[in-house]
Amino acid sequence: MNQLAQAHMSPQTTRLASDWEPASWQTRPSLQQPTYDDPLELAQALHKLGQLPPLVTSWEILALKKLLGEAAAGRRFLLQGGDCAESFDDCTSPLISNRLKVMLQMSLVLVHGLQLPVVRVGRFAGQYAKPRSADTETRGSETLPCYRGDLVNDSAFTAQARRADPQRLVRGHAHSAMTMNFVRGLIDGGFADLHHPEYWDLAWVDHSPLQNEYRAMVESIGQSLRFMETLAGNSIDSYQRIDFYTSHEALLLHYEQALTRQVPRQQGWFNLSTHFPWIGMRTAALDGAHVEYFRGIRNPIAIKLGPSVTPDQLLRLCDVLDPEREPGRLTLIHRMGVAKIDVALPALLAAIKAEGRSPLWVCDPMHGNTEAVANGYKTRRFKNIRAELETAFDVHAAAGTHLGGVHLELTGENVTECLGGARGLTEDDLALAYKSQVDPRLNYEQSLELAMLIVRKRGHGGA
Numbered sequence: 001m002n003q004l005a006q007a008h009m010s011p012q013t014t015r016l017a018s019d020w021e022p023a024s025w026q027t028r029p030s031l032q033q034p035t036y037d038d039p040l041e042l043a044q045a046l047h048k049l050g051q052l053p054p055l056v057t058s059w060e061i062l063a064l065k066k067l068l069g070e071a072a073a074g075r076r077f078l079l080q081g082g083d084c085a086e087s088f089d090d091c092t093s094p095l096i097s098n099r100l101k102v103m104l105q106m107s108l109v110l111v112h113g114l115q116l117p118v119v120r121v122g123r124f125a126g127q128y129a130k131p132r133s134a135d136t137e138t139r140g141s142e143t144l145p146c147y148r149g150d151l152v153n154d155s156a157f158t159a160q161a162r163r164a165d166p167q168r169l170v171r172g173h174a175h176s177a178m179t180m181n182f183v184r185g186l187i188d189g190g191f192a193d194l195h196h197p198e199y200w201d202l203a204w205v206d207h208s209p210l211q212n213e214y215r216a217m218v219e220s221i222g223q224s225l226r227f228m229e230t231l232a233g234n235s236i237d238s239y240q241r242i243d244f245y246t247s248h249e250a251l252l253l254h255y256e257q258a259l260t261r262q263v264p265r266q267q268g269w270f271n272l273s274t275h276f277p278w279i280g281m282r283t284a285a286l287d288g289a290h291v292e293y294f295r296g297i298r299n300p301i302a303i304k305l306g307p308s309v310t311p312d313q314l315l316r317l318c319d320v321l322d323p324e325r326e327p328g329r330l331t332l333i334h335r336m337g338v339a340k341i342d343v344a345l346p347a348l349l350a351a352i353k354a355e356g357r358s359p360l361w362v363c364d365p366m367h368g369n370t371e372a373v374a375n376g377y378k379t380r381r382f383k384n385i386r387a388e389l390e391t392a393f394d395v396h397a398a399a400g401t402h403l404g405g406v407h408l409e410l411t412g413e414n415v416t417e418c419l420g421g422a423r424g425l426t427e428d429d430l431a432l433a434y435k436s437q438v439d440p441r442l443n444y445e446q447s448l449e450l451a452m453l454i455v456r457k458r459g460h461g462g463a
Helices: 003-009 039-051 058-072 093-114 167-188 211-232 253-258 289-294 311-321 341-354 382-399 427-432 444-458
Strands: 077-082 118-122 136-139 142-145 244-249 276-279 301-305 330-334 360-363 370-372 378-381 403-409
Touching (some): 039 167, 039 253, 058 118, 058 403, 077 093, 077 444, 093 211, 093 444, 167 244, 276 330, 301 311, 311 330, 341 382, 360 382, 378 382, 382 444, 403 444
Parallel strands (some): 077 118, 077 403, 118 244
Antiparallel strands (some): 136 142, 370 378
């Protein structure tokens, strides 16, 4: 019986919140929500959303929860990655397939090097909203609402473009569905078949210094696979497809509520907009709307943790969001920054360990290392991303805890948004191909280099 069927048929083991409903978040303070100027138009869009088919299924969600529980126990490794913020215009086959190719190549490196199954979770098919540090943006003498992602408004600096448009919620569902449908079609059609990793090549990376190392690894895996099949006398079908899941920050609670459903033969409520939603650092207040919403859904969930989070705050969040300590339910994604991780993280690890909890710990080495350089670009230095990830392994090893995954912003496009890496990108190179409208992403070479770093680090004593 496959994992999806097992998850679908498993008995209910989680005590459900009896004082919760999908709209109960509306009684709590809600941050990072857009202001809509027409309540009737918003209500109509939400009604439409509520009638549309779900984007994922409950048995997929429960299957992922089981895999994340195994990652927390050290039997798998989570690779979570994708765009900082998707745009509707980027819902095209080349961009989606290139993003998937990078994830597949990274996971191949990890499987080969770690000798562990990898849980692949895309940071896409729903990552259309972004938290912002201010509600408005001023250019010259004009002040307009800030751009909050394509799920809310448009990036063009005009009053019409920056209006919070409820119809974008419906469009966001459609673009998520198209993205998921294409990814599922690729995977079911054999795109992820280990017999044919040449499908995963990106045309523009032939010059990459990492290509030779990667291709040697692919050839080694191919030889091993052919040897096993020769012994078995037939093809090993399990290497012809993979499981792939989606995730996004569940920021716009009206949207998430409209896609929160009950399903036959399952108790409780599921967020059927994604397999794996997370709470961002800016909206993780214990008495806030996002924590209230998340405590009632049965999905596996994650919380982003910054350096200002105290052990007491974290423990109280865990008590609310995972009172039953259900395996795979809670993932803690720390994003401290290279300058703060060795000071801020140990106390959190010690507090969780002392409580006997076993969440999945994941490192996000991206968000704590963002900076603006002299030419005005927002960027991240690869050496800082790398250093935070290396330090995370060391801190977990010293604490006797287990780092079971990584969370990255990356793309399969030939971008120059993060400094350094295999090509040694400089500040002058940023202007060559800086495409992100929000945060800088790792390109192919930098992503693959990080995967190789994880293998080397974890293979030499890392937790």
